[in-house]
Amino acid sequence: MALAQAQQEELAAQQAYDDISQSTSSGSLAELNLAQAQYNYNVAYGNYWNRNSLQGSADAIALTRARLQILDNQIGDLEEKYNSMGESADTETGKAKVLETLSQARLDREDVQKLLNYYSSNPNSLDVQTLKAKLDVAKSALEDAQRVVARLKDGIDPDQLAAAQARLTTAQAAVNNAQVNLDSLQLKASMGGTIVDVNVLPGQQVSALQTLMAVANYSSWVVETDNLTETEIVNVTVGQKVKVILDALPNVELAGTVTHINDRFVETRGDVTYTVTITLDETDPHMRWGMTAAVYFE
16 A cells, blocks of 8 residues: 555656656747647637627528539439339339439438528527637636647746656655565565465465575485484595485485585484585485485495
């Protein structure tokens, strides 16, 4: 939650900084937007001012009447041609084509007549409301464009830019801090491997130094022998080859190498013993943790 809020503030700070730092380059665009907004307002104002006039201009009405006359002539010609075909069936190819064209011409005439009726009528109350709404929108857009140009005409305010930079730096630091805090809540193993034992349940509270799970690295198996006495340990060296036989797999002989000899002794049943770690060079799929093994030093 804290990270999301910090990222949102960083985005807002970056946008504010960009708006200020790019104000000079955007001045020309702002002037262009203002000119377009002024044109749109003039058109909307003119349309609203002429709200009591006919919907269509004189040219539009004349053009529509001309189209209507053309369609009337076309329909008359098609009707005459259709009637001249006599008693032949309407499904006959030539007659069917004429009938199809005649039907489309009549539909086109209906559309043009509706358009002429619209052009020749005065705006109704809904039309007037629409014109007023378009005028209000155009006026608001014009005022916005005027404010942008007014803000940009004096160039970049260095104090305003410095404040925006400081806000952005603070926001970026907050994001980094929130990310660090989030990462600190994640439990990460110090080695890669496979989880083989889990001692907690979802939602359970845990305490410091509590063992939560065990991670096994099956790519490397080791055997530890802790019963080499002081007279035997002197004959063992790191790198020495050994053979390992597991009690559970008596017929499987595994090769290994001594990788560590503990310098610290342990007194076991009155004998001084040392622990030797052996890394297996070979493995077997039936091997399991904790199995007992016999080690033969070569």
